[in-house]
Amino acid sequence: MIDFLRTLFRGRPALIKGTSKLAEGYSKKVDLGDPLAGGKQVVLCRVRGKLYALDAVCPHAAGRITDGPLFDGKHALCPLHNYLFEPETGRAVRGACANAKTYKVRERDGDCEVWA
Numbered sequence: 001m002i003d004f005l006r007t008l009f010r011g012r013p014a015l016i017k018g019t020s021k022l023a024e025g026y027s028k029k030v031d032l033g034d035p036l037a038g039g040k041q042v043v044l045c046r047v048r049g050k051l052y053a054l055d056a057v058c059p060h061a062a063g064r065i066t067d068g069p070l071f072d073g074k075h076a077l078c079p080l081h082n083y084l085f086e087p088e089t090g091r092a093v094r095g096a097c098a099n100a101k102t103y104k105v106r107e108r109d110g111d112c113e114v115w116a
């Protein structure tokens, strides 16, 4: 049943309300569905006026990318080993690991849609 629902909703974005309030250089964690039922947690990051979405699961060792102020106002941080990630691309800019997973984001009328 869950696989059927995933197939049905694949390709449809999740609407997140009020994201225009996220300040420059800050990030916010958002749950997309129930994590215990296959949902995801993403970290929305505002960099140079644009909104980006990273998967909250760190690609290094399954820590969690944190929210709040971005490091230097532009990099997302995983506090487990202090690796930094570029929200635009997911690239690890401090630490050696795979890129963080990124998701397409579209801002509209003060809200945003995330394809995760």
Ligand code: FES
Pocket: 058, 059, 060, 061, 062, 063, 064, 078, 079, 080, 081, 082, 083, 095
């Ligand atoms: S688990 Fe994220 S930096 Fe190590």
